[in-house]
Amino acid sequence: xxxxxxxxxxxxxxxxxxxxxxxxxxxxxxxxxxxxxxxxxxxxxxxxxxxxxxxxxxxxxxxxxxxxxxxxxxxxxxxxxxxxxxxxxxxxxxxxxxxxxxxxxxxxxxxxxxxxxxxxxxxxxxxxxxxxxxxxxxxxxxxxxxxxxxxxxxxxxxxxxxxxxxxxxxxxxxxxxxxxxxxxxxxxxxxxxxxxxxxxxxxxxxxxxxxxxxxxxxxxxxxxxxxxxxxxxxxxxxxxxxxxxxxxxxxxxxxxxxxxxxxxxxxxxxxxxxxxxxxxxxxxxxxxxxxxxxxxxxxxxxxxx
Amino acid sequence: xxxxxxxxxxxxxxxxxxxxxxxxxxxxxxxxxxxxxxxxxxxxxxxxxxxxxxxxxxxxxxxxxxxxxxxxxxxxxxxxxxxxxxxxxxxxxxxxxxxxxxxxxxxxxxxxxxxxxxxxxxxxxxxxxxxxxxxxxxxxxxxxxxxxxxxxxxxxxxxxxxxxxxxxxxxxxxxxxxxxxxxxxxxxxxxxxxxxxxxxxxxxxxxxxxxxxxxxxxxxxxxxxxxxxxxxxxxxxxxxxxxxxxxxxxxxxxxxxxxxxxxxxxxxxxxxxxxxxxxxxxxxxxxxxxxxxxxxxxxxxxxxxxxxxxxxxxxxxxxxxx
Numbered sequence: 001x002x003x004x005x006x007x008x009x010x011x012x013x014x015x016x017x018x019x020x021x022x023x024x025x026x027x028x029x030x031x032x033x034x035x036x037x038x039x040x041x042x043x044x045x046x047x048x049x050x051x052x053x054x055x056x057x058x059x060x061x062x063x064x065x066x067x068x069x070x071x072x073x074x075x076x077x078x079x080x081x082x083x084x085x086x087x088x089x090x091x092x093x094x095x096x097x098x099x100x101x102x103x104x105x106x107x108x109x110x111x112x113x114x115x116x117x118x119x120x121x122x123x124x125x126x127x128x129x130x131x132x133x134x135x136x137x138x139x140x141x142x143x144x145x146x147x148x149x150x151x152x153x154x155x156x157x158x159x160x161x162x163x164x165x166x167x168x169x170x171x172x173x174x175x176x177x178x179x180x181x182x183x184x185x186x187x188x189x190x191x192x193x194x195x196x197x198x199x200x201x202x203x204x205x206x207x208x209x210x211x212x213x214x215x216x217x218x219x220x221x222x223x224x225x226x227x228x229x230x231x232x233x234x235x236x237x238x239x240x241x242x243x244x245x246x247x248x249x250x251x252x253x254x255x256x257x258x259x260x261x262x263x264x265x266x267x268x269x270x271x272x273x274x275x276x277x278x279x280x281x282x283x284x285x286x287x288x289x290x291x292x293x294x295x296x297x298x299x300x301x302x303x304x305x
Numbered sequence: 306x307x308x309x310x311x312x313x314x315x316x317x318x319x320x321x322x323x324x325x326x327x328x329x330x331x332x333x334x335x336x337x338x339x340x341x342x343x344x345x346x347x348x349x350x351x352x353x354x355x356x357x358x359x360x361x362x363x364x365x366x367x368x369x370x371x372x373x374x375x376x377x378x379x380x381x382x383x384x385x386x387x388x389x390x391x392x393x394x395x396x397x398x399x400x401x402x403x404x405x406x407x408x409x410x411x412x413x414x415x416x417x418x419x420x421x422x423x424x425x426x427x428x429x430x431x432x433x434x435x436x437x438x439x440x441x442x443x444x445x446x447x448x449x450x451x452x453x454x455x456x457x458x459x460x461x462x463x464x465x466x467x468x469x470x471x472x473x474x475x476x477x478x479x480x481x482x483x484x485x486x487x488x489x490x491x492x493x494x495x496x497x498x499x500x501x502x503x504x505x506x507x508x509x510x511x512x513x514x515x516x517x518x519x520x521x522x523x524x525x526x527x528x529x530x531x532x533x534x535x536x537x538x539x540x541x542x543x544x545x546x547x548x549x550x551x552x553x554x555x556x557x558x559x560x561x562x563x564x565x566x567x568x569x570x571x572x573x574x575x576x577x578x579x580x581x582x583x584x585x586x587x588x589x590x591x592x593x594x595x596x597x598x599x600x601x602x603x604x605x606x607x608x609x610x611x612x613x614x615x616x617x618x619x620x621x622x623x624x625x626x627x
Contacts, residue, residue, distance in 0.1 A: 202407040208362055209402075210422040210473065211395030214387075224412045299412055300457040 001296065001303075008289045012282065019281040023274040024068050028061070038080070038268065072278065077271045081264070086275040090257065094279060096166065097256035100179060100248070101241035103172050107180035108187055109234060115184070116191025116230075121218060123196060131188060138185030147178045147251035164253035175252040179245055183237035190233045195226040228298055235291030239284045308335040308376075309513045310359070310481055315373035317351075317358045320366065324585040328354040330537040331373070333611065336481065341507060341514040343528030343545065345521060345560070347581055351537040352517045353403075356485045359515075360400060361390045378480065396426045399474035401503075403486040405466035409458040415466075416442075416454025419473045426477055441472040445502060464495035468502070475506060482507070483515045488523060500527060521564060525549055533557050536582050536592040539611055543618035553620040556593050591623065599624050 027037075035052040036043070043051075052058050056067050071077030075085035082089050115131040122128055154174060155163035162171050198204065199222055207221045208214075246258035257276055264272040296302045313333050319326040329351045336342045344352050357363050359375055361382065375382040377398065382390065402408040409418060419441060420434035429437070435454055442450035445468040458466055467487065474482055484503060488496035504527060507514050518524050524531055525545060532542040533554065541554040552558045559577035579596035582588055588595055594604040603623050611621040 202402060202404060203410040205357075205362060206400075206402055206408040206470075207410065209360055209394055209400045210425055211391050211393070212421065212425050213391065216425075221410050221413075225410070301411060301459050 001293075004296075005289070005293065008292070012285050012289075015285050016278060016282055020069060020072070020274075020278050021065065023277040024065050026274065027270050038270065040268075068274065071271070072275055077275060079264075079269055079272045081267045081269040081272070086271045089272055090260065090276050090279055093255060093257040093260045094283070096254065097242060097245060097249075097258065098283075100172065100175055100245060100254060100256060101238060103176035104180035104183065104241055104245075105234065105238050107176050108183035108237060111180070112184040112187025113191050113230065115188040117195055117218070117223065119188070119192040120195030120199060120226075123192075128192075132192070135185040135188040135192075138181045139189075141181065143178060143182070143247040144251055146181060147174070147248060150174050150178060151251070164251070166255060175248050175254055178251070179241055179248040183234075183241070186237060187230060187233055191226060191230050194229040195222060198222045198226045201225075224298060228295065231291055231294050231298065235287055235294075239287050242283050242287065243280050307338065309338045309340075309378060310336040310515070311374075311376040312355075312359070313374045313376070315355070315358060315375060316371045317354050317363060317368060318371050319368045321585075326584045327587060328368075328537055328584060329358065330587070332534075332537070332539055334532045334539055334542060336513045336515060338480075338513055339507075339511050340530060341504075341516055341528045343524035343531040344515060344517045344534060345519065345524050345531060346534030348519060349581055349584075350534045351584075352519075352534055353485055355534075356400065356483045356515065356517060359483065360394060360398060361385075361387075362394075392426065395422050395479070396477045397479055398481045398483065399477070399479040401467070401470050401474050401482065401484040401487045404490040405463060405470050406458070406490065408470060409466055411458055414455050414457055415461065415469045416456075419454075419469065419476055422473050423476050437476070438472065441476055442469070445469075445472045445475075445506070447472070463491050464499065467491060467495075467499055471499075471502065471506070475510065475512075478510060479512060481513045481515065483517070485517045486519070487516075489518070489520070496523070503527070521549075521560060533560070536587055537584060538592060538621065540593065540622070541618075541620045542611065543615075547615070547618050551618075553614065553618065553625065554593075554622050555597050555599050555624075559596075591621070 035048045035055070035057050038055070039048045039051050056064055059067070068077065072087065075087060077086045078084065079086045079089045112135075115135065119128040119131045151163045151174065154161045161173050163174075165171060204217060204222055207217045212221075243258065245254075245256055246262050248254065249256040249259040250262075257280065261273060261276045261280075263269075264276070312335065315329055315332045316327070317329040319328055332351070332355060334342065334344075344355065346352050354363070358370055359377075359382070363370060370383060373383070377393070382393070385393070409415060413421075416435050416438045417431075419438035420429075420431055423429050423434040423437055424431055439450040439454050442453050447453045447465060447468050453461075453465075458469075461469065471487075482503075487503065488499050491499060500523065503514065503516075506512075514527075516524065516527055528545050530543065531545050531548045532539050533548075533556065534540070535556050541548065541552070541557045543553075548557065549561070552561055556577070559575075562575045563577060565574055577596055582592055582595070588605075590606050591597070591604045591609050594600045597604065601623060607623070609621045609623045609626075611619050613619045614625045
């Protein structure tokens, strides 16, 4: 197992190199001269020339790439907008995103799994229909609309929770619910279908034939098996939360990395965009590794060595 | 010795969108203490449904026991609550399943799965129950019991898995063991081992066994008494030697004739003409009449009752009415 984790961590290196090459080339693939692009429309020829030297754009492409890589680590990759190392701009944002994503996945897993299990155990009952409908609704609702509705109810009318910004736990509640809703729906649907599949298996009948109480048959024998496909969905959802929470972050003015990337693109702050892509990709790969490790823990048939 | 299990007029229906499947439609038989009763019949004739009905594990919906009685040790199982039934399952009536590969939970160690059965009934601490499991593993001839208890199902062969299932079934010394096609999924060489193991344990423990199989060879080596099932009904029942030497029902005769023999020089296999009836819409009267070589007028109209035509040998056929 340790060998597997080490091997997977080594695999992180080629993935990050790939992503960094793409992120780096992005600037060069855009039509026109990158220096002109960076300088903007009204720049004079001298300004452009100065920029070209400042960013080493006059050097060969691979030298530029290594400068970019070096800059990622030693802080010489400077954000154009904030005029500080790109990494120090991104790091606190990633922490904020992580905080929101963790809270959201907790909400999603708790709500989604309970709904899925209940649906599967009492399938074709009223509870099942209500929960499947809500799950579909949760998956389909646009985040900006759902966020605004919640703000209207809980911030504007009831005045229970803040409508945006960061602070204590209270600030986390609404964004976590909004970001977790779609995932809760996806998790509920996956849990329901995998649970129903497992409940049909012979070992469930065999467990009942031993005289085990229903509760143990469901939560010990069935759930442990049904969790395997569910964990995949949870991992994917968590990955999306880390990378693509732009809408939620915007609605709740949450200073996360998704908004940072969008703002940086709009502000043509290429170093920050490039560095964020590399970091987000790295986090995504780590989450996937976590999921794979969890598989082995849940299912003894999966051993990686 | 009295009857341990008495099933009378048991009917189990499945209410599906395609109609009502009358999987069992008036099954009656009994098992004495210490006896092995063989239940034979083709696939889909209701053997397994009989087993799950006795265990109270008919999936509901769509299944339901619509009438009849299952007397076990003097108690009516059909009137017990789920809680009372649970205390009987595994403890007084245990079951061995057809496919040991799918009846063990893949994510738990086999020792734990046996220990869990003991714990469920006796509340034995799991550590002690595991030791008991190891002891049972020894009794069913699993090598290195103390190592084997910490194996996962996928690390064991099919034969070993079935031994685990047998150990689990015997863990609480049940009065009745239901073995539903216990060797069908196993290699032929392993089958004999498992069968002789079941027979030996049955003698040692003095349990009764309901042995379900479509394999007449298995039934003839194991059973004291045999019941032949056709389309949700028992058509013939008697002592193994009587039934195999002098089968009465045309269906039983057909089954026995269909066994290929090495000492006979025949180019074609004997078959029973026709197919097993559709259980949503079974033929009226005797359910075997569309395939029966002896069919008479009365067979299409009236269902023949199961009655003794010779001592300890019952048959449900109008041909023996006189």
